[in-house]
Amino acid sequence: MEKVALITGVTGQDGAFLAEFLLKKGYIVHGVKRRSSLFNTERIDHLYRDPHETDVRFFLHHGDLTDSTNLIRIIQEVQPDEIYNLAAQSHVQVSFEEPEYTANADALGTLRLLEALRILGLTDKTRIYQASTSELYGKVRETPQKETTPFYPRSPYAVAKLYGYWITVNYREAYGIYACNGILFNHESPIRGETFVTRKITRAVARIKLGLQDTLYLGNLNAKRDWGYAGDYVRAMWLILQQDRPDDYVIATGETHAVREFVELAFKAAGIDIKWEGNGIDETGRDAAGKVLVRIDPRYYRPTEVDLLLGDPAKAKAQLGWSPKVSFKELVAMMVREDCKRAERDILCKQHGYAVADSFE
Template identity: 40%
Template sequence: MKSALICGVGGQDGSYLAQFLIHKGYKVYGTSRDAQGKAFLNLQKLGIKSHVELISMDQEDFRSVLVAIKKSRPQEVYFLSGQSSVGLSFEQPAETIQSFTLGILNILEAVKLEDNDIKVYHAGSSEAFGGTSEFPATESTPFHPRSPYALAKASASWLVDNYREAYGLHLSTGILFNHESPLRPERFVTQKIIQSAKRISKGSQEKLSLGRLDIQRDWGWAPEYVEAMWLMLQQDIPEDFIVASGKSYSLEYFVDQTFYQLGLNWKDHVIQKEEFFRPTDLLVSRADPKKAFEKLGWKAHLGLEGIIEKMIKG
């Protein structure tokens, strides 16, 4: 039986990845800073908490990381943990940068020392590219981070690239564009929109307060994206891959479709507030996922309208 260690198993991606690997017959270990004290609500929602062996691990403490790897003896490590909110990264820049860069550095060092045959997946981010304007980003597009979160993700990706070249380790970075699901916390704008619209459709008199509506993003379905993570570690040669749908939509369109599916006109319920404008917000984020299709055989299937429908249903 193959074993996998998922760092950050309690988050959206970690939970769906655990579910995917369990169905593949893996023995799944998952980490959190306090595995005994955390509820792991996402794992409970998916009905798989009892199938995951939970390990307490502080990713910023090398000894803690090494102990977790020795205990789980994984063939595959998925590093998905860290402070995951772009907006919050402006308020907590040091914590955000350290959680990603020191976290992946400790994983890389532990794998290098413990077992060079361990394959590592690193969760990169489209935010590292900055705005892509009219040109869709490819794996060779230079990084131009515009937030502490994006800077941290870019730095962590460069660390992975360096260790892969220097030590011949099987390391892959998945450069994931936005991907959603009912497991998204409400601090993310997509879930904020969905939950507010649902309350309004049931009679709430609240107004949905948002920042810019003209930004464009490539949104995908998170349960599909975790398969791409796994596929990267099944390759003989480790490489980095963009994981995206290849279609970008404005946030206004996301809002419009959400309220439309609930029988409402969004213009009657949404207001814009400057307090939700970020210091440097990316206007357009576009992706070219051709490499993932050609080399992994992976492509996104669920469109934005379907994603919104599934999120509404929860």
Template identity: 45%
Template sequence: MNAALITGASGQDGSYLAEQLTAKGYRVVGGVRDVARARDALPSYLRDVVELIVWDMSDLSSLQRVIATTKPTEIYNFAAYASGAAMFDDPLGMADINGVAVTRILEAIRAVDTKIKLCQASSREIFGEALASPQTESTPPNPRSPYGAAKLYADSMIRIYRRRYGMYACSAILFNHESPRRGVDFVTRKISREAARIKLGLAQELHLGNLDTQRDWGFAGDYVHAMWLMMQQDKADDYVIATGEAHTVREFCEVAFAHLGLNYRDHVREDAASFRPSEPVPLVGCSAKARQDLGWEPKVSFRELAHMMVDADLRDLRASTN
């Protein structure tokens, strides 16, 4: 039986991957900071399936013990300080957990069993304000935040260990990926939740920043499937995972509100205090390499994603108010 260790297993990406791997017959171990809290955060049908253990990213000897005890064939690392509005919070902690800690994982694998495969969840934030669009695996990195810089360091160490020690280590350069499990501090979930609240008469307005900001948004479940495909190849490599489509925050609002029979113009207000100019070029990824090498392509469209998120928030809010 294949065994997977998923760090950050109770988060959006980790929970979708745990769902997919258990369906494939994997034994799934979830490495988390707080077992009790993580169990509550997991979908109910995963709580008795995923074995949760404490994962201390700051302690190399602890990581070695966990890996030696659980004996995974694959490790997926989602454990990281949050992106979004928190990208500049605690830059020292960000550097350690999002960057240096990946080196600890690599060292732990090297000490326990170099046959264990590792997939690192990287980010399009390594490109920062790119000078050309779309961004590919060969786009020069130019991080603009501590978050992006830490992810770039982790990617560099992945490549170094792959070349130096022949380890199966790869980075998935993930562009924005959303779902009903996305945190409410991210703009897409903020839109879907507030649209549902307005529909139910629980709110009247939604204040956002620049509505013309463009992003490449995909479904988290599609993106973690791409990471699994990366781990099934004969040779480890890094891949951009993206839809290749750029959409504005305004478009997301339009689709989300229209799904509920609402006109976003009646409810959405641009907040001058939160307004940031749009990037010089669209932040959109080219996943041609993943499509060719892995046979991967996104299944959920932009419109379907927005509808999925709105429907989930509407169900949750109705349940909580009844």
């Protein structure tokens, strides 16, 4: 029998990678997407087929994690073997501006899915994966961070995800649901949202290289992250739901790099050497000719920062047989390469009189 998966957040970076991965494994995949005034399916358009065709295996449903009745209806219709709860207001800085909405979608949204399984009598049938995060570790208590490291969330996003983590554990213990947390460290790709720091950097590097932009404005260059490749991480999500017993796992590379290093490597991948000058908000990154390419804008500083994330994926390696395949250097180069192609396309569009979006925050 073919397995049926339901992915919330299917239009996001991970949703797109996971949908493709599961379709390749022979799953029938259903995705929940929000209604939006413009198309928001760019990342999954290549997977979508007209539902009137035969042998369609990928279906989309309108839905929202803030709407219980809608989630219950979708789950009742789909009767999934596996649910991957990837939907979230996932931007840490935005969560300081929209804390209540973030809690509603990220914390209560998780509860709504778990309750739907109970209401529909699917606690024995449906396995559920919760997209937990290294942001739970927040303020450094121990490095590297592993499954037993205490949590200390440092943003409304992380606090909401803390609830999501524990409600998942609680429903596993209380009702015997196969419910698991993947505590995933940062993972990136050429389809990463443009306002996360990695993509913001690689997009700007490409546009600076091709003359579409002069300067890249950033916040804290000293924050350190354990960055991996999203394609590797969705494989871990699937493995987590294929074990004999439900459990929680750290998924990380075991390497950490500062934002500053990411900037240097990204420019290098585009053939530009960056030299740093000055300190704090006056720090600049210059090319060999002395032109300022990187400046600090304190608007991007966070009220409370997470200084250092470094994960220990030993448990995932031992129990899931998972390890990352794409290195940090390969990831940066891949992202710069793809953004250079997009910048070239933007130049063509401009030359033919079509408007293109110039800047992202």
